[in-house]
Amino acid sequence: MPNARSHMDDRRPVPFRGGGFSPMPVRYAAAIGFAVLLAIWELAVRRGLVSPIFLPAPSTIVAALGDLWRAGTLWQHVSQSLVRLAGGWCLGTAAGLAAGLLMGVWSLGRAVGVPFVSALFPIPKISLLPLLILWLGIGEASKIATIALGVFFPTAIAAYTAIDAVPRNLIRMAQSFGLPAGDVLRKIVLPGALPGILAGFRISTSIALILLVSAEMIGAQYGIGAFVLQAGNLMLTDQLLAGVLLISLLGLMLGAGLGRLERHLLRWR
Amino acid sequence: MIRLSRRAAVAGALAALSAPSVLRAQTLRKTSVGVLRLSSSGPVFIAAERGYWREAGLDVELKFFTAAQQVPVAVTSGDTEFGVTGLTASFFNLAGKGALKIVASQSREAKGFPLVAYMVTNAAYEKGFRSVRDFAGKRVGITTTGSTFHYELGLLAKKYGFDLSAVTLVPLQTLPNMQAAFKGGQVDAILAPVTLARALTADGSGRILAWAGDETPWQLGALFTSPRAIAEKRDVVERFVRGYLRGTSDFNAAFNQRDAAGNEVRGTNFAETIGVVARAVQQAPELVAVGLPFVDALGRLDVGDIYNQIAFWQQAGLVGKDVTGKEIVDLSFVRGHLNVPKN
Amino acid sequence: MRLVCESVGHRYGSLDVLDGIGLTVADGECVAVVGPSGCGKSTLLGIMGGLVEPAAGRVYFEGTAPAGSLNPITYVFQDFALLPWRSVAANVSLALEHHPLDAREREARVADALARTGLGEFRDAFPKQLSGGMRQRVGIARALAVSPAILLMDEPLSALDAQTRELLMEDFLALWLAARTTSVYVTHNLHEALRLADRICVLSRRPGRIKQIVAVGIPQAERAASAAAREMSILADRLWAAVREEAIDAEREIAHG
């Protein structure tokens, strides 16, 4: 069969052209990458390639944390900051959710609220510190208010957009079954907006952490923000970075906590 | 003296004409100094404007910063070769790491020079806080821990024998914050720079108890550079100090004169010199005239006080124990430093 | 119960959508509404159920709802309208929770509705875990749970693939024949209309007017039999002729707004 023979000669495998462009999770890669980076950093400082004034070695930073721990002030700093963060975040979140709800479901609320929120959101809260001091003093109230103010706006906007994004057909469905307005809100609008609201929580917790330093500019003796501030003022760069490390650890923990909350509340997704 | 000022005039004219100055710039050694726009840096502005550094063969660029903290950092990082600013715990922490050396004085808190006031609120005053001896148990607003205000309170505590740890220091970071806390009565007292102090007394929100200069004179600021500059280009440092000292001398002659009764009198070239400073700090001359500090004509340091500052910060745990005054002050550029410790 | 539309008209802004619809759905009757896409079928159904306020005319329902009917006029939606965060059983129970039922009766209604739609073993599943057909079964179960007197269905099978549609149609027909609930069934699929409806109301293209009402004389149970094949095909041809020219015109229309 000469014909078949020649077909065989012509035969080539189809080359594979797909693949790529879809990053796969690689186990431990992040941890290893991080460790390598730390090692390079440590070595660079020890070898004198980088002056410890400009960039203290990781070991020095950890030692600074250790000093804090031994002095017994670490917990004092952390606990004070946690109280302020929790107070400010909860207050800002409660007010933000209420405002977002009003803007999400009520025409007048939206007409008044949206331009108001858009105008006030970008104000750097730190520039309001003197006013906050005048209004609320230099105790915990003004610190908590600084954080609450920072949390309020993104929460209100997240809640409002999330409520706006709840499919209208679900609301119509609920109405067609005669659900009272309160039930529509409770059983349709709020759960439907929950993913968007939780995504807003990620932003608002980060903002709360960012504002911690600003808040503790107001006459704070203890607190991670006050500690970072003081270290910066004194040019104690190892302590400065130790404080920054604490803040980012706190951020990681809050992020992980929110992740768990999301997985729990949004298992239906 | 006449010849000297004629030469200065010629140099000034040369500096004003751009073409010849380009020609001259080729032979000048370039360097830079970090300063704040404050009248305490007056000698720098005067030396630059009157061409004292050109005459010393230097082309000095003035780099302006907005916070005292930034100047030593700029010298440490090599952004500027020299720096002039107030001394704080942060300065000593950098200097202690071998990054900075003090070579001459800047301003000094001195008797008869109102720079920083101890101010009490009316409420605190009514409750009996009427003297600088009464600080114990009170809440006092300062900018930051480790600031010049912090040290001034330390000096006061030492002078009147009260315990500084019995004073609640409230770090408020900025002057507007301090002002707000003071007006709102959230602190009993603050340490206020002269302009703020005048504003607060003018609107009746508080009283001045005393001026820091009258109570506790001390070495407020200094001229400094990096140890490497001293080691590698001593000649440049010497020429820079020479030009700078002509600035301190002019400054002192114009602004720091007092009559026998201790009253202010206008010194040599007052109007012209205040114009130089006013332009540099970008304020009206009348305003500048209110807060002029004392600057030693010969640039001499109160060395004993610098040692004392280090000891104070170390005791407060804000500066490392390994920092020593000997290592961070270089006494060889200015003759006749004051109050030099024996050891 | 009967449903009566009296010269119902509607417009969205300047867009005329419905005009002069007069239609009575008799007790126990199933009327299909067909017409080209965009002619106002969904709007009409919305007006019938009180979800859209008509610009003109009125809608009445007459007669008393049977005992135990919690929500006389009840919808089944094209996109199912299930709450993704509620399980199958909880989605059905949503329609009952605001009624003063004791827990036992509510549970009994849910279980009954799930059993009738063949969802018994899926009661704890979430909507995203179900196929399209199963999701619409949940939508139907939810409607059954409130024992409706009038059932309004807006293209309930249109989002499904052809085979699923066929299967669901069989189940649905069986359910309907057992209960004979007064129904309006909106579709653009003539085959579905012919399987289910007693009468078929053909709407013109927008603004939708009643162009023709075709009565299907053969009982639903007998329509699939070969004896009825000829008559059914004649009906289908007649219907298609009525719909075809409207569909052609509607298709050539430039999209509005």
Ligand SMILES: Nc1ncnc2c1ncn2[C@@H]1O[C@H](COP(=O)(O)OP(=O)(O)O)[C@@H](O)[C@H]1O
């Ligand atoms: N809420 C609305 N606002 C404005 N126009 C609408 C609205 N709902 C539907 N329409 C328009 O009205 C016409 C009829 O819509 P609809 O009743 O959904 O038609 P059908 O269900 O027959 O496809 C369409 O052109 C549609 O674009």
Ligand SMILES: [Mg+2]
């Ligand atoms: Mg439709």
